[in-house]
Amino acid sequence: MQNLELKLPKEAFVNKFIAKAKFYEKANLNAKLQKEFVDKVQRITWMYKLAESTIGISKTETVTEIQIFEIELKELKIPKNVLKIIDKSIPYQILYRFIYSNNVAYGVTLKEHTSVENYYFSDWNTDIAFEFAGIDLEMVYQKLVKAFICDNERKQCSFSEIIDVDNKIKALEAEINVLYNKICKEKQFNRKVEINKVLLEKKAMLNEIRGDLK
Structure with missing residues (x-):
């Protein structure tokens, strides 16, 4: 500590x-x-x-x-x-x-x-x-x-860029959480499939951003 x-x-x-x-x-x-x-x-x-x-x-x-x-x-x-x-x-x-x-x-x-x-x-x-x-x-x-x-490598990036990327991550995480909740509440199978498709797209976007940070 x-x-x-x-x-x-x-x-x-x-x-x-x-x-x-x-x-x-x-x-x-x-x-x-x-x-x-x-x-x-x-x-x-x-x-x-x-x-x-x-x-x-x-x-x-x-x-x-x-x-x-x-x-x-x-x-x-x-x-x-x-x-x-x-x-x-x-x-x-x-x-x-x-x-x-x-x-x-x-x-x-x-x-x-x-x-x-x-x-x-x-x-x-x-x-x-x-x-x-x-x-x-x-x-x-x-x-x-x-x-x-950010880690040591990202600390070399501009401050505005770091904040912008972090805001994008937070926004995607919030959208993903909303989509998860919608799937849980949705009773129609077809609608669940549609929401899940959007969810997978958002998760892919999030993984891509996080992958770029490694």
Whole structure:
């Protein structure tokens, strides 16, 4: 299991507790979402601030700072709804470290300002290597995202290409799941055959994309 020795300058270390109520107030949450915060999150700690002033790497228009948050959970499940609220409240890219008992996982937000496009997560208790070097903070951020979604060979590809391919994979996986459900519910044999034909085509497309990544 990886600890939080991220080899960052001491100037970047914040280690500041953030009250959950701050997110309630800023986001004006309804009772259901407030309850989700209470039921699923034990503690939120702002661990590091990556900025020009703390790590000596210049900002860009789209990435001015990167925050690293540690979230202690009450169950072995990452609460995505809670993350969306945090990300909408904070106009910076965020790297998350999740803790439950002795279990550790990581996540990162694909976002610009407060507009969240996607989340990427590691498996629980799986080592993941982060690199905090680059010509600017945008490059550092792109390297963090790449650590979650591609192997060493793909890391040489452009960031936009990697994200585009990952989005295509996710879309195909979602379509395949819908088609499986349709087959299970369909009672007419002929219709099942038609749906299955489309399913096989989608699976072939997915296998082709994944094959190109090997």
